[in-house]
Amino acid sequence: MTARLGAVSLDSDEPGKLARFYSELLDAPIVHERPDLVVLQTESLFITIEMIPDHQPPDWPSGRVPKQLHLDLFVDDLDDAEVFALSIGARKPDTQPSPHKWRVLIDPSGHPFCVTLPPA
Numbered sequence: 001m002t003a004r005l006g007a008v009s010l011d012s013d014e015p016g017k018l019a020r021f022y023s024e025l026l027d028a029p030i031v032h033e034r035p036d037l038v039v040l041q042t043e044s045l046f047i048t049i050e051m052i053p054d055h056q057p058p059d060w061p062s063g064r065v066p067k068q069l070h071l072d073l074f075v076d077d078l079d080d081a082e083v084f085a086l087s088i089g090a091r092k093p094d095t096q097p098s099p100h101k102w103r104v105l106i107d108p109s110g111h112p113f114c115v116t117l118p119p120a
Helices: 015-026 078-087
Strands: 007-012 030-034 037-041 046-051 071-074 102-106 112-116
Touching: 007 015, 015 030, 015 037, 015 046, 078 102, 078 112
Parallel strands: 007 046, 071 112
Antiparallel strands: 030 037, 037 046, 102 112
């Protein structure tokens, strides 16, 4: 048997807000929305954002509340991608392990994600 990745799910206490952030960041339309679940469709998979009323965002990099998952988003230009993500609601933590290869950013619900150059 071979499995195929169909969706990535993110937890949030504000699914609509987080969905609008990723919709704009990824140019991915919202294809389903209700208060407890929002679904985005990218070219290759769905992103679901699910309501978790007591969602505790990861405390990256300290790990008090560890990250459970993060997205690596391939971009052509790190500086442009960082500026755009920040303009639509991302935050940039002080810790940047390898800023010439990728930038760690934090989405509006506190999940770390990276904008990164694709493998050569």
